[in-house]
Amino acid sequence: MFFSSATEELDAYYPIRPECQADVPVTRFKARVGKTLSPRRWNAAFSQDGCVDFAGVLRRIQKGGIHPTIKGVVWEFLLGCYDPNSTNDERNEIRERRREQYAAWKAVCQKMVPAIGSGKLITTPLNSEDGEPAQDSSSDASEQNCNGAIPNENESLDPREAQWKLNLPQIGLDVVRTDRTLVFYEEEANRAKLWDVLSVYAWVDKDIGYVQGMNDICSPMVILLEHEADAFWCFERAMRRLRDNFKCTTSAMGVQSQLGTLSQVIKAVDPKLHQHLEDLDGGEYLFAIRMLMVVFRREFSFVDAMYLWEVMWAMEYNPHIFAQYEESSELTSASGNRNDGKVSSKQLKQYGKFERVNMKTGTQEQQGALAVFLVAGVLEKRNKRLLKEAQGMDDVVQILGEITGNLDAKKALKEALKVHKKYLSKAKKPQ
Incomplete structure (x- = not known):
């Protein structure tokens, strides 16, 4: 029923x-x-x-x-894995091709580290940061035999392979901590499935590899999609939307551009609050990093987080996303998937609610993701407390920390759209 x-x-x-x-x-x-x-x-x-x-x-x-x-x-x-205008036969062909591609990538990874695909995972180092084999790469002999990944003394690792192997135990440690309240992850086979997907992705994505937080994004896909390859491709498409969040250099964080957009939004819709945060040395909005990086994954229950994501994806949906992804052979972010030509009212119905507004106003490139307005909405709903009680950044963090477990996803989305509308009315129109 x-x-x-x-x-x-x-x-x-x-x-x-x-x-x-x-x-x-x-x-x-x-x-x-x-x-x-x-x-x-x-x-x-x-x-x-x-x-x-x-x-x-x-x-x-x-x-x-x-x-x-x-x-x-x-x-x-x-997430753009399939075109809604495709037929059953076309999707079956795409699905089979992708499963074969995933199997090929996984075979490459398994050749380097036999633990991949074994139903187990690694949480201890395989090699040191200089590429040398770790002295104690596992906690016991049986695990070491399973890993089978320690090179001979005279064998030098390719830098990419060395970095990837350094990531594997960190992925394992993060997997063990991921959604550990769920019965699903009591089984080692399920934890290993998540580890395999993240490990293969870390090898395929040459630019980013693996960054903590990706485990939180990937976990629902592993739970929802029974076939491991399907879970991988669903995660890969999600990462196309979120890759910029995980790009970090010595001088910049991945979410820096979104934090900058958040600052612009609050400055436009609530200049008093923005100035107050500036006075508290919070003008860079670093307190919002976690909310943006993993899209409120840790502020909600597992079910509510999934609900939030799917409604956001529906609101931001662009019918050209599948074609844009298929045309790109390399992993890229989803920033270039818009239709630059005129869109009829009939065509606009194929877009999500949030994206449709941006298309109508011609401001989609300047507005940023819906997640930015979600954070802005959270700040707006707490502006009185922030203005009255926050005497330092510790107070700001504490007030915002109270939303964990106390935020209604439906109301948060409604507030985000309200802030978006207000921002559009105040922001300068593009020339």
């Missing part, structure tokens, strides 16, 4: 370990008849040859999210 009651406990689809019940935020999202995208409504959106009426799907997701039983497959469309 699709909906058992208005108070259906969706956490049952992602059960929490009994001893962790008191440690997780309360889930506020509820699947609602007539609003949440149901399996029946999703199946009805397909034509006979498999094309999807995605405009109707987007409207439903924006109203009430996606039912757990179809989240994985719908996410693949939202």
Whole structure:
């Protein structure tokens, strides 16, 4: 049965370990008849040859999210894995090709580190920072035999391979800490699945590799999509949207541009609050790094975070995203996927609500992601407390820290759109 009651406990689809019940935020999202995208409504959106009426799907997701039983497959469309205008046969061909590509990449990684694909994971160093084999690369002999990745003394590692191997134990440590309140990750095979996906991605993405926080983005895909290769490609598409968040150099953080946009937004919609933060030496908005970097993943329950993401993706959806990704052979960010030509009112229906507004105003390149306005909305809802109580940045961090487990995703999105509208009315129009 699709909906058992208005108070259906969706956490049952992602059960929490009994001893962790008191440690997780309360889930506020509820699947609602007539609003949440149901399996029946999703199946009805397909034509006979498999094309999807995605405009109707987007409207439903924006109203009430996606039912757990179809989240994985719908996410693949939202993130640009598949073109809604493709047929069943075309998608099957793409899926098979991608699975073969993932298997090939994984085989390369497994040749370097046999632990990959073994159903186990590594949490101890394989080699030192200078590329030399670690003296104690595992906690016991059986794990060392499984790793099988220690080169001969006369063998020198390629710099890329050496860096990748340095990342593997850190990925393992992060995997062990990822969503550990969920029953799903009690099984080592499931933890190993997450480790494999992240490890292969770290090898494929030559520019970024692996950065802490990617585990939080990848985990839901691993849980929702049974086939490991499908989970990888869903994560890869999500990373196209978020790669800039994880680009760090000695002089700049990955989210710096979004923090700059956030500063501009608050300065426009609430100059008094912006000046107060400036006076507290918080004008760079560094306190918002975590919220932006992993898109509020740690401020919500697992279910609510997924609901937040899918509604955001639906609101930001651009029908050209699949073509843009397919045309690019290299991993890139999703900044160049817009249609620069004129868009008719009929075509606009294929865009998400947030993206549609930006397309109409011609300001999409200047506005940044919806996540920026989510943070701006959080600040606006707490502007009185911040102005009255915050005497230093520690106070700002404490006040914002209180949102963890106490933020309603639906209300936060509504506030974000409100701030976006206000900003558009105040910001200068492009010349």
